[in-house]
Amino acid sequence: MTYCIEIASPRAQIALQGRPYDRWITPSGAVMAEFYRENDAIRIRFAEQADVLVRAGIATCYPAEGVLQDDLETLVANSLRPLLANHSGDLNLHGSACATPFGALAFVGQSRLGKTTLAAACARAGHPFLAEDTIALEKQDGTYLVLPQRPIMRLFADSAQHLGLTTDGARASDDKRTVHASAKLPFAGGPAPLAAIMVLGPGDATAPIFQPLDPQPGLAEIMSQAFVLDVEDKPRLRSHFGRLTDLALAVPFIALDYPRNYAILPEVVAALVDRIAEMQGS
Known part of the structure; x- marks a missing residue:
C-alpha cells in the first residue's frame, strides 16, 4: 500500500485519552512521538509539531499551531514518509x-x-x-x-x-x-x-x-x-x-x-x- 499524505490546516494539540502503544524517545529522554489507536486509525503525535491520522492509505497531517514551514517539511520528509514507506514494505x-x-x-x-x-x-x-x-x-x-x-x-x-x-x-x-x-x-x-x-x-x-x-x-x-x-x-x-x-x-x-x-x-x-x-x- 502506498500512502497519500495530506496536509490539513493547523490546529492545537489537545490532551489525548488513553495510553500510547509506542513511543519514540531521544537519548536525552525527551518524547519525540507517541502512537495511539483510535477506532480504525492510528494517531501519531509528534510533540509540538503535528498530529497525523493514518487510515486506509491516507495520512492526514495536522500541524500544530505556530509550527514553522521548514520544520513541517522536515517532519514529513524525515519521519513521516519513511515511517509509512516501511509500513508498506520499503526499507x-x-x-x-x-x-x-x-x-x-x-x-x-x-x-x-x-x-x-x-x-x-x-x-x-x-x-x-x-x-x-x-x-x-x-x-x-x-x-x-x-x-x-x-x-x-x-x-x-x-x-x-x-x-x-x-x-x-x-x-x-x-x-x-x-x-x-x-x-x-x-x-x-x-x-x-x-x-x-x-x-x-x-x-x-x-x-x-x-x-x-x-x-x-x-x-x-x-x-x-x-x-x-x-x-x-x-x-x-x-x-x-x-x-x-x-x-x-x-x-x-x-x-x-x-x-x-x-x-x-x-x-x-x-x-x-x-x-x-x-x-x-x-
Whole structure:
C-alpha cells in the first residue's frame, strides 16, 4: 500500500485519552512521538509539531499551531514518509549517506553523533551527499541502492561555518540551519550502490579507527535506526525484520570512531574513501 499524505490546516494539540502503544524517545529522554489507536486509525503525535491520522492509505497531517514551514517539511520528509514507506514494505533507516567512486557510504548511529556533519564533509571533499537524515534503500538484483533524498542539509551553525557553507538564515526549532546543495556541497542526482554501513562511535578515539562488525551487531544497530509504525502488527514486524536481516547479511558493517574535531574531518573523509577502495579491491 502506498500512502497519500495530506496536509490539513493547523490546529492545537489537545490532551489525548488513553495510553500510547509506542513511543519514540531521544537519548536525552525527551518524547519525540507517541502512537495511539483510535477506532480504525492510528494517531501519531509528534510533540509540538503535528498530529497525523493514518487510515486506509491516507495520512492526514495536522500541524500544530505556530509550527514553522521548514520544520513541517522536515517532519514529513524525515519521519513521516519513511515511517509509512516501511509500513508498506520499503526499507528506510535513520542516517545520512554520501556517494564515493567506490559506492555509497551510509552513516548510522545515535542522534548528535555527527552523521550529517560527516556526510557534509564528504560532499565538501567531492563525494556528493545522498541523504542527510533518512537513508532510503532499494534492492535490485541483489544490490542495495541508496536513493537520493532532498537536495538540502540541516546543519548546526558551527558545523556549517567550519565547513565553509552558507545557510539560508532560517532557524529550525532544533536550532539547525538549512544548507542547499551547491557546487560547494554537491548532491548526488541518482542512486548509488551501497558499499558499507558505518556505525558511528561516541568520539572517544584519538584518531580515525575502523573495526569490522559481524552481521548480528550490525543488525542490532539498524533495528534501532529503523522506522516502525505499528510494533503490534506481528506479520509486518516479521517482514520488516526479514528485510533488515537480508541487509545485514549482504552489506559490510564497520564501526567508525574519530575525534569530534572539525580540523580532523578531511583526514576522516580521506581514510573513509581509502578504506572503501581497499574493500572494493581498487
